[in-house]
Each structure stands twice: as structure tokens, then as C-alpha cells.
Amino acid sequence: MSTDPDNNTCPNTSAIQVFVDSAPELVGDSSENESDKKKKKSRNVSFPDEDQLVTQYFEPANPWQNAASTSKAQLAAEYLESCRRHGTPAIDSVLQQIRELPETAIGGATRAPRLTLSECVLQGSAPADALEAVLRRVQFRRLEIHQAVIDDEGAEAIFDMIEYYESAIVVSINGERQFGIRGWQAASRMIKKSAELSELEVSDSALEAAHAPVLARALRPLTCRLRALCLQRCSLCGEPLLCLAVFAVLARALRPLTCRLRALCLQRCSLCGEPLLCLVIALKSNSSVRELRLGDNRLGPSDAAQIAALLRLNARIQLLDLSNNQIQDTGLGHIADALVEQGAQTPPSAAASPASPVSPHRCPMTGYEARGLAFLVLWNNQLTRNCAAHLSKALRSSQSLCVLNIGRNAVGTEGVRALCAGGALISVGLQAARLGPDAAPAVAELIGQNNTLQVRERER
Incomplete structure (x- = not known):
């Protein structure tokens, strides 16, 4: 620090002066940068012409396009070989129904009347995978799962094959079920994606509140081709709140204009009281349902x-x-x-x-x-x-x-x-x-x- 009393200049004055002098240069540089940015050309994104956007597409695989026709004896032999390969016993009723098939039904030319899986065991994926030997050769008008022991894995395999092979127009599930949410999710995919399935029947078994939303979501998309939903003797007479929850969820699915259901069959479902009110409120704004069957509901x-x-x-x-x-x-x-x-x-x-x-x-x-x-x-x-x-x-x-x-x-x-x-x-x-x-x-x-x-x- 200076000892001269007349010198009152701060020792850092020169440094400050340099900063002040250089400040205009900094300001000038920033303005020049902004002008340079303005002079730059704007970037544009261009697309090819409409006829060049899609160069190639492929249709979904059709499993029936080159399906080979065979005899009933050969089909039975293929089913037995499939059972041996998957390590599961053959279902006697399936073999009997193969013997009774019309000759024109093998190969997908026409649909056979029905395939009934009655009182058999379909636990795990093996029994259902063995049935693929039949489902890839024959299509049916009705496929009935009647009093069968079926779990989630079996339900997933059956419903996925019905969707892929368009195996049935009507699917009927009768009796107590062992499959839960995974099985219903597979059924939901089958309903949404199948082009031929038009009717689903569920009877003699409870439809739980946790499963109702899965079924309801399948009815909403515009691509859903289901025309009839039949719930009969579904044991909904338990807690009133459970009944209300199930039908409130199903009722919401009936509201959108995209719903294509033509027939709604709810027989022996204990539908009196509040559950009926939920259904009525939904159907007031529905323009697709033509048949409403409410028999045996007290x-x-x-x-x-x-x-x-x-x-x-x-x-x-x-x-x-x-x-x-x-x-x-x-x-x-x-x-x-x-x-x-x-x-x-x-x-x-x-x-x-x-x-x-x-x-x-x-x-x-x-x-x-x-x-x-x-x-x-x-x-x-x-x-x-x-x-x-x-x-x-x-x-x-x-x-x-x-x-x-x-x-x-x-x-x-x-x-x-x-x-x-x-x-x-x-x-x-x-x-x-x-x-x-x-x-x-x-x-x-x-x-x-x-x-x-x-x-x-x-x-x-």
C-alpha cells in the first residue's frame, strides 16, 4: 500500500480500468453471436411421397392356407402321437369325437358341429398342447369345456389356440373352474383378437369381482366381434356389494358406442335390486344390444x-x-x-x-x-x-x-x-x-x- 498521503488512488484501479475497458468488447461479441444465429438457415424435416412411405407389408399368417386334408384314422394317430410326445394320456371322448367327424371338416373346408371336452383333466399345458394336433386340422362351430379340471396354464393354452386357429364360433365354459386371473386374461385376448368368435357362454360357476374387469375390457374395443354374452347360474347371490361390483364393471363396458354385443343373457344370476339398476343405467345409452334375457332372477x-x-x-x-x-x-x-x-x-x-x-x-x-x-x-x-x-x-x-x-x-x-x-x-x-x-x-x-x-x- 502507498505511503504518500496525497495519493488516494486505490492500488487495484488499473485492474478495474482494464475490466471496464474490456466490457464493451464482451457486449459486442454477444450481439455478434446473436446476429450469426439469425443468419443461420432453419432446419427442415422432409418425408418421402405417400406412395413411398410403405415399401412392403405382410399379411398375418393364415394357418389354414395350406392345411393338408387327412383321414380320421390319421388324425387320431396324430393326436395319440402328440399325447405321447407331451407325456399326457389321451382323452377318450376326444378320440370318439374324431371318429364321428364329417370327412369334409378335416382340413378346414367346413366346420364340424362341436368339440366337447367333458369331465377331463386339462391341468398344465401338456393336455392342451396335445389337443393342437386336432385343432390345427379341424374347426368347430361350438367348443364346450364341460365340468373339466382346468387351471391357468391349461386355460391359456386352450384359449390361445382357439384364437390362433379360429377354432370355434361359440365357446361354452360350464362347471366349476380352477383357473383364475391368468386364464381370464387369455380369454380376454381370445375375445378381442378372434375374427370368428361370436358367442361366449359361462355357466354354473361364480364370476368373481376381480375377473369382471378383465372380461369387461375385452368387450370395449371396436375390433371385438363378440355378439352374445351369456352368464347363467353364475352364483352371484352372495354379498350384495360383490354382485354390485361385478355388474357395475360389466355395465361400464356396455356404455361405449363401440360395443357390438347383440344378445345379453343373464339368467339365474340373482340380478334383482341394485345389480339390475346398474345394468339398466348402462343399457339406457347402449344402441347395440337387441336381445336381453333375464330369466330366473327373482x-x-x-x-x-x-x-x-x-x-x-x-x-x-x-x-x-x-x-x-x-x-x-x-x-x-x-x-x-x-x-x-x-x-x-x-x-x-x-x-x-x-x-x-x-x-x-x-x-x-x-x-x-x-x-x-x-x-x-x-x-x-x-x-x-x-x-x-x-x-x-x-x-x-x-x-x-x-x-x-x-x-x-x-x-x-x-x-x-x-x-x-x-x-x-x-x-x-x-x-x-x-x-x-x-x-x-x-x-x-x-x-x-x-x-x-x-x-x-x-x-x-
């Missing part, structure tokens, strides 16, 4: 009111099966009121035109775009003669109802006379109906009014 008058609300908002449902329930006369009254509203919503021009799908001269079930309920099955629903007023009201108002079954109900002579109210009826079911001794004139009058009407009389 439905009462209040459940019939929910179904009536569905019919008011969804005129696409053409077949309604409520057989073996207890909707009684009150429930029929709710449904009749819904049919009256459906008739009021029918355009007058459509009702008057003989060529229209909703015309009385033509059964509405013949056309996909037909509107209004056409088939109503009320077999064994504790109906009495007091239902006559409801029947008459529905038949006078509905332009679409052409088939009515009120068998095994004590409708009496009054009920038969109510059928004379007119409408579009072409068939009436009166099997096992307790009509009484004086019902014969009423039946004769009913037939006399419509010469084309088919009356199925009571059983003797």
Missing part, C-alpha cells in the same frame, strides 16, 4: 319398473325374456305403460307403411335398424286375470310387438279376450296357461280375428 314388480324405464329410453331392444320371475300384474302394468310410450314415439309414417320395419305387417326383428319391442316372454310370472287391462293397453298401443308368451300364468278367459285388442301379434304362447273351461270361445275369437296368428295352446 325379479319383482319394482324390478319391472326399472326395466320399463329402460324400454322408455332404449327402443333398440327387440327381445325381452323375463320368464320364471315374479313381476306379477303390477310389474306387467309398468311394462305396458312403457310400451304405450314406445308406440306414441313411433313416427306415423313408419307405422302406416307396410314396408317399414315397425309396420304391423312385418315382424320388426328382421331388420337391424328396427325400433320397438318385438318379442316379450312372460312365462311363469304369477300373472292373474287382473292383468287383462294391461295386456289390452299394450297391444292396442304397440306397433312393434309381434310375439307374446304368457304361458304358465293363470290369466283366465279375461286374459285371452285381452289378446283380441289388436296390434301386430303374429304368435301367442299359452302353454300350460290355466285358462278355465270357458276359455275356448275366447280362443276361437282370437284366431278368427287374425287368420295368420299362431296360437300355442296349453299343454295337456
